[in-house]
Amino acid sequence: MHLTRRDFSKLTAMGITAELLSSKPAFPAQPSGKKVGYAIIGLGRIADLHMQGIHASPNSKVTALVSGHREKAEKYAAQYGIAASSIYSYETMDKLRANSAVDATYVCLPNSMHAEYTIRSAKAGKHVFCEKPMSTSVTDAEAMIAACKSANVKLMIGYRCHYETTNLAAIKLIRDGALGKVRSIQSAFGFNAGANEWRLSMPLAGGGPLMDVGIYCLNATRYLTGEEPAAFSAYSTNDPQDPRFNHPNSVEEDLVWTTKFPSGIVASCSTSYGANMQGYYRVYGSKGWLQVTEAFSYQGLHLTAEYERDAEKEADRTVHLDQLNPEKIPHQFVNEADHFSRCILTGQTPQSPGEEGLRDMQYIQQIYKSAGIKMA
């Protein structure tokens, strides 16, 4: 398959998304007109992006806010036309149950609070969209799934890349066999964390760069292969001279791990809070390779590939792809909102349900164990 620019833009169709990642048929058309109403819990940077995405989507709208900062909430309420009576504090948010304009919540809080607010949302009878990482422990992830099941509400984890055009194009190339048999993957994602950030503390953050950004590499090795890891091996290090990382409560600074998949694919990944690592992956197969740079960014994703194919003319036998994705913020957030709203409107299970987040939590636990890191 030679993916042209035209094919590339066709992939934005959400039906393709579902098919590619879950091998399920495309979603049926949604009932027209109805928009799913969302309460946003936590008004940080990622919440702002999600509100932009919801607002720009055809089937979603922001109808309530939950925040500890009333002024900030009022500013957003004015922006999105939300009634003052639909602004809640963390103490009053359980009253969401009575708000019929709210079908679902968006949990955009720090990681260690995901479990509590997902469970409270479920108990209020609302569907839940929860940012990644789903939680800071396997136990919490299991409790979140159980709470949503028990309340008969849907749970979707914010794996943006599952709904993102360039990542889907990479997956499609692999599934179509363009690279032949995939043999090996390399990936990295990391950044230089600021001093005194809550994310540097194991009790507050629940985990370090693996849980925060390395999870993108981990999840990518799974969606690129379509397989579940069979084994992990990992090393981590902390600079004893760096005050960010040399105390007993510190998260890991650098972590590298290797994964073995059942089919024989191997992967090696790196993450860091001590160095900037542009997010990327390379996939090596028997017939060629592909690379995505800025693979986990909100925009600027860039796919390059080179592979051999059958063709009459020799000049046509090697395919070179070089595709810079022109989509801009908040495109990926629109895709996420659109997908979850369709699921709610049509009764489908999200492509990245709670079980997907739980699996990553289980793998993170295995990687930390191999590296000798005790989770909080």
Added chain:
Amino acid sequence: MHLTRRDFSKLTAMGITAELLSSKPAFPAQPSGKKVGYAIIGLGRIADLHMQGIHASPNSKVTALVSGHREKAEKYAAQYGIAASSIYSYETMDKLRANSAVDATYVCLPNSMHAEYTIRSAKAGKHVFCEKPMSTSVTDAEAMIAACKSANVKLMIGYRCHYETTNLAAIKLIRDGALGKVRSIQSAFGFNAGANEWRLSMPLAGGGPLMDVGIYCLNATRYLTGEEPAAFSAYSTNDPQDPRFNHPNSVEEDLVWTTKFPSGIVASCSTSYGANMQGYYRVYGSKGWLQVTEAFSYQGLHLTAEYERDAEKEADRTVHLDQLNPEKIPHQFVNEADHFSRCILTGQTPQSPGEEGLRDMQYIQQIYKSAGIKMA
């Protein structure tokens, strides 16, 4: 340090080479006029390149040939002006001892033959340049070092990258602190091996892609960090449906490994005989990163880097480097010949002596052990 194009070309000076990698003072000027004479053992592809390099160097010349193919040897003899009496077979090569035009040998044979011909060269009283990997076992590597020591001849292993401009520029950036504290390295090198090649057989090759090309990544993590690895962890896989890799005598198809260095640097590397992997490395530090693509190729090496530095103007604070090395084949081979000849003429130890090759053999043994691979 901002490495300009001019700085870059200055690095070709061999004095810098020695200083960078070994922290020894630059070599003294060599006695003028004298050229070191080499006997080339084995006339395959790499030998052709080495002969071009020797011929183009200011202090070296090809003076004898050892080959099982008389016709091929005669062709090269005509090209390089070698007397018919200086063409030897593998059976007669020990007569090199009596040939005063030969100071040293170049061992360019398949890996499993390196030990025997290095030891025979030493016994003939000749210095030895031996291609990498030095041998196919730690025991052989030790025997080669002992034989050269006992014969009082020098032994250099063909680690081209130790004498190559772009790799030296990367090392210099790191040593000068441009990247801050190095935290993590990723590297890969592999190719899709042809069916029925001798390299696919463990008894013939002594090892798979790790020993053949992965050794470049392994050695790079050592010269980039300037440290010796503290621990290795590895996975390998073979496709059970691929006749190249599904028999009991097969070498590994794919291998990934992670390394931990004493200072806390971690590295993750990949190698393969089942997929093409362009040789590259990325080095991530606290102040920035660098990447070299085609890092282990004979030409076309490309250094990119981005790092922060102190500067008055904000616009000067981020340095972007993008340097495509214009040097062409056989440049790297000239550097190797020039270095070894200087060592012979001035009595210095080569920058990549037998002990350097032995260390890699020991590390390869550890990586194979971790992956559960039994060396021949």
